Amino acid sequence: MKIRSEYKLREMAGEHVVVVPAADGTADLTRIVSLNASACRLWESLQGREFSLEEAARVLTEHYEVDPDLARTDAREWIERLAACGILEV
Secondary structure, eight states, rough: EOOOOTTTEEEETEEEEEEEEEEEOOOOOEEEEEEEEHHHHHHHTTTTTTOHHHHHHHHHHSSSSSOHHHHHHHHHHHHHHHHHHOOOOO
């Protein structure tokens, strides 16, 4: 899977958000996805390339003191949320 290139991570009012593009290509500021610190770390580490669930979990275990099983669960939830928003190419 891969993060679709038209989605961009932005910082707005101290929050990291992904702005969903409108049909005309402009930013639709009524549709944003807010990312916490670990979700932002995943985005920054994995954008622009193909990745797997295991790679996403590895990013979490490398940067946070987290059990590998919990990292896998958290990575799966992150992937599922992005997929539900149409942000991932699968």
